[in-house]
Structures are given as structure tokens and as C-alpha cells.
Amino acid sequence: xxxxxxxxxxxxxxxxAFLTINCTYTATGYPSLxxxxxxxxxxLQLLLKATKADDKGSNKGFEATYRKETTSFHxxxxxVQVSDSAVYFCALSLYMNxxxxxxxxxxxxxxxxxxxx
Amino acid sequence: DSGVTQTxxxxxxxTGQRVTLRCSPRSGDLSVYWYQQSLDQGLQFLIQYYNxxxxxxxxxxxxxxxxxxxxLHSELNLSSLELGDSALYFCxxxxxxxxxxxELFFGEGSRLTVL
Numbered sequence: 001x002x003x004x005x006x007x008x009x010x011x012x013x014x015x016x017a018f019l020t021i022n023c024t025y026t027a028t029g030y031p032s033l034x035x036x037x038x039x040x041x042x043x044l045q046l047l048l049k050a051t052k053a054d055d056k057g058s059n060k061g062f063e064a065t066y067r068k069e070t071t072s073f074h075x076x077x078x079x080v081q082v083s084d085s086a087v088y089f090c091a092l093s094l095y096m097n098x099x100x101x102x103x104x105x106x107x108x109x110x111x112x113x114x115x116x117x
Numbered sequence: 118d119s120g121v122t123q124t125x126x127x128x129x130x131x132t133g134q135r136v137t138l139r140c141s142p143r144s145g146d147l148s149v150y151w152y153q154q155s156l157d158q159g160l161q162f163l164i165q166y167y168n169x170x171x172x173x174x175x176x177x178x179x180x181x182x183x184x185x186x187x188x189l190h191s192e193l194n195l196s197s198l199e200l201g202d203s204a205l206y207f208c209x210x211x212x213x214x215x216x217x218x219x220e221l222f223f224g225e226g227s228r229l230t231v232l
Contacts, residue, residue: 023156032219034219041146041225042208042225043119043121043207043209043222043223043224043226044160044209044221044223045119045222045223046219046220046221049219049220051219089160092163093219104150104162104165104173104175105162105221106162107152107158107159107162108159109158109159110160
């Protein structure tokens with residue numbers, strides 16, 4: 001079946017450290033890939049996305065590259081800040097490239113990031 | 118603020134009871150999605166509605182049902198509640214299906230506690 005696997009957290013880093021959160025997927029067909037972020041007490045919000053192999057999504061200093069050969073979409077940031085403390089979710093959709101009104105996202109279990117000053 | 122409104126924010130009830138969670142999507146969004154977030158299962162897709170019709174179904178129990186009304190708001194009904202139903206229930210909306218921008222807009226969730 002279709003699924004997303006993320007590295008387990010929590011991940012604790014010092015401010016200005018380099019961040020990597022691993023994400024791999026299993027999918028039939030050609031999924032689009034996403035990273036969503038959930039700040040404390042809030043709903044999820046889209047951080048970045050990539051719709052085809054070798055695409056790089058980027059936003060707010062975060063980057064992730066769609067690697068079809070390794071079925072991965074690892075999230076990276078060169079220098080984290082305390083304000084980046086949140087739960088990060090990797091997700092896939094099989095419907096985005098086909099149009100229409102059907103579609104849902106399949107999420108990983110989330111990785112909690114804590115950044116200390 | 119995502120523009121998606123969920124009520125109630127918190128709900129405490131007893132096993133065997135029935136509750137209704139309500140969601141108002143962003144203005145103009147036709148799709149509504151329901152997700153369940155629990156510590157052990159993560160974020161599980163339950164069901165999607167588009168313009169009043171069911172479009173996709175995930176891991177939704179038979180004890181649960183949902184609908185989307187003509188004004189596009191949606192309700193998730195949970196019945197014969199069990200302790201394991203305690204979770205955070207999220208509603209999300211999008212203009213079309215995920216096939217659009219791929220972006221879902223999430224509400225802040227309804228936290229259900231079953232005692």
C-alpha cells in the first residue's frame with residue numbers, strides 16, 4: 001500500500017544547528033510529496049512541496065528534494081531557530097497530477113523538533 | 118488563521134455516547150477532509166467530501182459517519198464511543214481535491230476525550 005515513513009523523534013538541536021529529518025515513501029504510481037508543519041496548539045500548514053522527481057521544494061530556509069531512485073524526500077535546514085520548534089509531517093498524494101475532485105494526503109507519523117537557545 | 122473553523126475545541130464524554138464535530142471550510146473551498154490524530158497512529162485520513170458528495174474514504178470506522186451540507190460545512194458523527202476514540206480530530210479544506218495546489222488548510226482541531 002501507499003505509506004510514508006519518517007524518522008522518529010523527538011529531535012533536539014541547538015540554535016543554528018543543521019537539521020535533517022528523513023522521509024521515505026512507498027507508493028503505486030507517481031506521487032507528489034509534501035512537508036507540513038504543526039506549531040503548538042495549531043493545525044497543520046503546508047511548508048513545501050514537490051510534484052515530480054528531482055524537484056526541490058523550498059520555503060522559510062527549509063528545502064527538500066524529491067528523489068525517485070531512493071524514494072525519499074528529506075527535509076533540511078542549514079541553521080535552525082527556536083521558532084522552528086514544531087512537529088513536521090511528510091506526506092504524499094497520488095492525485096495531484098491527475099486533476100479532478102478526489103484526493104487526500106497520506107501522512108507520516110510526524111517528527112517533533114525542539115530547538116534550544 | 119487558516120480560515121477553517123472547527124467546533125467544539127474540546128469535548129469530554131463517556132464511553133457509549135455519541136458526539137458531533139463541526140467544520141466550516143474556508144470561504145470558496147469545496148472539499149472537506151477529516152483526519153484523526155492520535156499518539157500511536159499518527160495522522161489518519163478518515164473521509165473526504167467534495168461539494169456535498171463523498172469522494173474518498175480512508176480508515177473510517179463504521180461507528181463514524183460524516184456529511185457535507187449544501188452550505189459546505191461538514192459534520193463528523195462519532196457514536197458508541199470507546200476509550201480508543203480519544204484523539205484530536207482535524208478538519209481541512211481545499212478549493213478542489215488535492216489535485217489542485219496540493220495544499221490543505223487545516224483547522225485547529227477538536228480534542229475528544231472519552232472517559
